Amino acid sequence: MEQMTLFENQVMQPLAARMRPRDLDEYVGQDHLLGEGKVLRRLIENDQISSMIFWGPPGVGKTTLARIIANRTKAAFIDFSAVNSSIKDIRTVMQKAEENRKFGEKTIVFVDEIHRFNKAQQDAFLPFVEKGSIILIGATTENPSFEVNNALLSRCKVFVLQALTPDDVKRLLDNAMRDERGFGNQDIRIEEEMLYKIAKFSNGDARVALSTLDMVILNGDIDENGAVTVTDETFEQCVSKKSLLYDKNGEEHYNLISALHKSMRNSDPDASVYWLARMLEAGEDPLYIARRVVRFASEDVGLADSRALDVAVSAYQACHFIGMPECSVNLTEAVVYMAMSPKSNAMEVAYMLAKQDALNELDEPVPLHIRNAPTKLMKELDYGKGYKYAHNFEEKMTEMECLPESLVGTEYYYPTNQGNEAKYKERLEKIKAWKEAKRAEKKESD
Secondary structure, eight states: OOOOOHHHHHHHSOHHHHTOOOSTTTOOSOHHHHSTTOHHHHHHHTTOOOSEEEEOOTTSSHHHHHHHHHHHOSSEEEEEESSSOOHHHHHHHHHHHHHHHHTTOOEEEEEETGGGSOHHHHHHHHHHHHTTSOEEEEEESSOHHHHSOHHHHTTSEEEEOOOOOHHHHHHHHHHHHHSTTTTTTSOEEOOHHHHHHHHHHTTTOHHHHHHHHHHHHHTSEEOTTSOEEOOHHHHHHHHTSOOOOOOTTSHHHHHHHHHHHHHHHTTOHHHHHHHHHHHHHTTOOHHHHHHHHHHHIIIIIGGGGTHHHHHHHHHHHHHHHHOTTTTHHHHHHHHHHHHHSOOOOHHHHHHHHHHHHHHHSOOOOOOGGGSOOOSHHHHHTTTTTTOOOGGGSTTSOOOOOOSOGGGTTOOOOOOOSSTTHHHHHHHHHHHHHHHHHHHHHHHHHO
16 A cells, blocks of 8 residues: 655545544534533543444534544544445454453444444344443434334434534634634635535535535635635535525525515415525525425414325425435425415414413313323222213213313314315314303203
């Protein structure tokens, strides 16, 4: 193998590799796990790592965390790739780890992209994790509940890493501009707003952000003194997208999603598709838009067209399966469907009214007659006494009260006359009238 000089190695490394955080103080994001006093930070600082899996989107620091652990631990550290490793490779490493264990030395095995291992490969780790020969750290972008064997998963603590916020990414870019590993020793002229555009464009992926910064600086305008100036035109050329958003504070981002939401609410399919295109062509994450459409389906359509939620969820799944640019048509279908659907905000109103009572009223106990009574003691304490099983009655309902005593008679759901909800409104009125009559009869008989 040809040996490179240190200088050559540094020059050839991409910015994201050069700027990889070396310790927890340089690490950005994941404060819910790595903030002062948080559990994962304590485990790393005290070198008390147990088998775990880091689950999160690309570019949020899963591999970086593993390397920070490698730098701090007294254990032997083995970096394993799920892409090009066979069962034979795994067994060779496990035998070495078993030898280390016999001499009292721990071995940490880091497996990047552990979801790429098949069942047989994952099973090869299991006996060594069980008897403590290795501490396994896996990294995955896929849900480990579906991609990691249950037996192996049950022996690992799963830590969920979140997408970096634009402010997190901006901090990384600022560090790259100041640090000598980045551009700290060069005369680079780039506006703060441009750094924020790059942060927003990256969609929470630090690797994308640093690679984009590297690209725009390499393609910037160089003057006679060697200073590099990065312009909007440079940025647009490098990312192959028109700079439609965002501003420094991210306000335009929220303006655009608001415009989309309100256009759908106002039953305007043309405006809805326009604002959708504005967001997608500016680099917005399609899954973010899809999540907002799912929310809209219940918040603004609801039971006026209960199929709206199915359409929205299907659009989200389609975006997840095929990504951009192909999923743009799936989102268009969902957005137009929402715009053309009859509208009802009864679900939103119902929840907000119930939420207010749940937060502000006394925490009354659940009425005894609708409590479950799985034990003899509970039955002796009258749990479930007086409960009426609706299916035992001809009408499939009873006059039984299910709210706490202080809230009896309170109403939260107010159905509208829109679309299918008109049918629910009519049925609810009949249900209430029937129950009222039955309660009146009971009161007279008592």
